[in-house]
Amino acid sequence: MRINIILLALVSMVLSVTVAKADMTIVSWGGAYTKSQTLAYHEPYTAKTGIKIINDDSAAEAVAKLRAMNEAGNVTWDVVDVVGSDAIRLCDEGLALEIDHDNQLAAAPDGTSASEDFGDLIVADCFVPQIVYSTTFGFRTDVDQWGGKEPDDICDVFDLNTFPGKRSLEKRPINNMEWALLCSGVAKADVYDVLETEEGQSMAFAKLDEIKDSVIWWSAGADTPQLLADGEVVMGSTYNGRLFSLIVEQNQPVKMMWDAQVYDLDGWIIPTGLSPERQQAALDYLYFATDTQRLADQAKYISYGPARASSAPLVGKHAELGIEMGPHMPTAPDNAKNIFVYNFTWWADYRDDLDAKWNAWLAK
Amino acid sequence: MPPFFLKDNILTESKQIVHQHDLQKSLKRSQVRQKVNALLLISPLLLFILITFVFPIADMLFRSVENQIVSRTLPGTIEELSKWDDDSGLPSEQTYFLLAKDLKIAVENKTHTRLGSRLNYEMSGIASTFRKTGRSIKKWDIDQEINYKEKFLNIDKKWGNIEFWRLLKLYSPKVTSGYFLNAVDLIKTTEGISQRDETERIYLFLFQRTIYMSVLITLLCLLMGYPVAYLISSLPLKTANLLLIFVLLPFWTSLLVRTSAWKVLLQQEGVINDILVLVGLVGDLDRLQLINNQFGTIVAMTHILLPFMILPLYSVMKTIPESYVKAAKSLGANEWTSFRRVYFPQSIPGVGAGCILVFILSIGYYITPEIVGGTSGTFISNRIAYHISYSLNWGLGAALASILLVAVLILYYVYDKIIGIDNVKLG
Structure with a gap:
């Protein structure tokens, strides 16, 4: 019996040592995005500390999986990449660790505190912002029926006379409802107030009804680039980085529209329920991976804007193509002439309600 | 028949009975052993089915009616609310005091926002009410202060909305039919069960x-x-x-x-x-x-x-x-x-x-x-x-x-x- 206990203790000691030394599981979105993180953050971190990093591509379902892990009492992830709205939910549910941004993250090189450097982008106490991305439109440049015209206004999406053809829109109310209201004559500042009312919602649906028959609804970020490349749609919304790779890396006859692009955030959270050692390791990683230089480095591999104000001047050239990345950022002045800022807290409140209405509308 | 035969016969018969009894016993024993063996053989499968099939389905059935979060997070408030007549206007000052006490504990355990997202399924906007309230309550010293009703109303007007309180009372039981009603396009309101709005039926x-x-x-x-x-x-x-x-x-x-x-x-x-x-x-x-x-x-x-x-x-x-x-x-x-x-x-x-x-x-x-x-x-x-x-x-x-x-x-x-x-x- 005693031997058993000793053996057990030994085994668990060996196990805990290997776990502590080993690896860290970082969850992200896969594809080009995870690749950019691997090159900008993971590899330098491994070189510095010897800690191996395992990538897990299940960020799309991170909230559900974290909740399940938490209920099962076995959290296997160390750091998770989520969008801003999911960070709010994880924080609300007590599934993400609250972070003291000023004390636990690096300050900017000029001494500006982290919370000031990130500014408004810290949408939840648990959230460490990483990039600003935008959902915007791309359109094909070779549509004969358009007679040489190019869409340059968000309302051109709703204009089937001047710009006939199929469009692809995301299969969820977020962003689409806002665009529909903007094109129904609602001022930018009033969009969410109007959307809160029944009349506002029916106004948005009425606008979307005008193009409903010409819409292909997407649910994965890769859908629109594929549909544009195949010529299945003439314009479509997706994340700006996806369009960048379609246009610049794959040379497709597609252009960006940028008008009324909706800014959204992506960043890190640390799950609650980690052992103190793992939690500390995760915090160490975040300290390293979210400093000014590291965030600027990521922009070498993907066209998303770094979340720190101090990183913007450091953004350089694409690592392989050698083109300046600055003009391709959603935050570049030329692209950001007309931006729409997505209201995280509003959607956290109205998401369930509008989603039910949205799906009933879709099914009609 | 001569008596000794009889005696002998009885003897052998009783011997036979004893023998038969033994035989039955050992037969039974071997049958039990066989059954145990069979059970042992199928036990991996049985266990597998239990763990991967029966438990998850039971858990799913349980979750579809489970609603303990409200009474667990706000125990005092819910008890006080059960005495409240919802036609008589807003709940008493005492209710607001108990709410403050319950929420203070909930904020420490970070369960208040979880309750907020639960109730947000029934009424849009509650999630941020709880989030906002939690942020203020952190700084409160519950025993010292008075006039909780006013304080809550200052944080968010929703706390003065009688519909919101009715909803809280409606969803206070540990078991709810709300999810099932929702799943067949019905809605449970304070006025009873009614059909969902046409724009929400799906x-x-x-x-x-x-x-x-x-x-x-x-x-x-x-x-x-x-x-x-x-x-x-x-x-x-x-x-x-x-x-x-x-x-x-x-x-x-x-x-x-x-x-x-x-x-x-x-x-x-x-x-x-x-x-x-x-x-x-x-x-x-x-x-x-x-x-x-x-x-x-x-x-x-x-x-x-x-x-x-x-x-x-x-x-x-x-x-x-x-x-x-x-x-x-x-x-x-x-x-x-x-x-x-x-x-x-x-x-x-x-x-x-x-x-x-x-x-x-x-x-x-x-x-x-x-x-x-x-x-x-x-x-x-x-x-x-x-x-x-x-x-x-x-x-x-x-x-x-x-x-x-x-x-x-x-x-x-x-x-x-x-x-x-x-x-x-x-x-």
Whole structure:
């Protein structure tokens, strides 16, 4: 019996040592995005500390999986990449660790505190912002029926006379409802107030009804680039980085529209329920991976804007193509002439309600 | 009979009884041992089924009615609210005081926002009320201060909304029918149960569509699978095996690959439309919409599920002796009659097995409809997946899944009554 206990203790000691030394599981979105993180953050971190990093591509379902892990009492992830709205939910549910941004993250090189450097982008106490991305439109440049015209206004999406053809829109109310209201004559500042009312919602649906028959609804970020490349749609919304790779890396006859692009955030959270050692390791990683230089480095591999104000001047050239990345950022002045800022807290409140209405509308 | 014989006889008889008793005992013992052995042998499977099947389903059924979060997070408030008459205006100052006390503890445990997102399913905006209130309450010193009602109203006007308090009271019991009502487009309000607003009704419609499309897909599979299975079963073994490989080959290919292949074939700039335009059947500008709708889902799912129909049909048809049909013909039946009266009835067990398999698989299908279904070709399972993975309304997801489970069980029962489940053969 005693031997058993000793053996057990030994085994668990060996196990805990290997776990502590080993690896860290970082969850992200896969594809080009995870690749950019691997090159900008993971590899330098491994070189510095010897800690191996395992990538897990299940960020799309991170909230559900974290909740399940938490209920099962076995959290296997160390750091998770989520969008801003999911960070709010994880924080609300007590599934993400609250972070003291000023004390636990690096300050900017000029001494500006982290919370000031990130500014408004810290949408939840648990959230460490990483990039600003935008959902915007791309359109094909070779549509004969358009007679040489190019869409340059968000309302051109709703204009089937001047710009006939199929469009692809995301299969969820977020962003689409806002665009529909903007094109129904609602001022930018009033969009969410109007959307809160029944009349506002029916106004948005009425606008979307005008193009409903010409819409292909997407649910994965890769859908629109594929549909544009195949010529299945003439314009479509997706994340700006996806369009960048379609246009610049794959040379497709597609252009960006940028008008009324909706800014959204992506960043890190640390799950609650980690052992103190793992939690500390995760915090160490975040300290390293979210400093000014590291965030600027990521922009070498993907066209998303770094979340720190101090990183913007450091953004350089694409690592392989050698083109300046600055003009391709959603935050570049030329692209950001007309931006729409997505209201995280509003959607956290109205998401369930509008989603039910949205799906009933879709099914009609 | 001489007495000593009798005595002897009694002796041997009692000996025999003792002997028999022993025998019975040892027989019993060995039977028990056998049973234990058998149980031990199946115990891995039993355990596996328990852990991966019975527990999750029980858990799902439980979640669809479970609602302990309200009374757990706000125990004092809920008790006070049970005495509150909701026609008499806002709750008492005492209720607000207890709410402050409960919330203070909840904020420390970070459960207040969780309760907020739970109640937000019933009334939009509650999530941020709780989030906001939590932030202020952190700084409160509960025993010192007075006038809680006013303080709460200063944080958020919702705390002075009587509908909000009624809702809190309505959803305070540990068990709720709310999720199930929601799953059939009803809503539980303070005035009782009523139908949801027309702009929010979706689930009954989706259940209907799921069942309708699953039946259609099953019938299409039967229609196409039956002749194929018949052909394969009547061919010589060598050719039959080759054809079987053709049936199985797509079966071995990844589901996603097959679904994406249909996308390439059916889309407007796809192969089929290209050919139709080339032949001149349709104009270049009005290419047919063959995917991202119901048609796309039906085509892709029929193709994917076809092997599940063909294989049981084939294995049953293989066992039908050729001589029966020959006998029927020799007795004067024509082709059709001999098929209808002799061959088909013998293939019914395969038809039953194939139909049940295809129907039950398709009713829970979700990845193919998600990819090729657009908006008119999605199933109820797509909503279940949405609620489990994205909206996190697991209660509603569980209620939808439970209804689906019950629907399948009812259909199974009806099938058993009409055709008989012992009449199903998988091989």
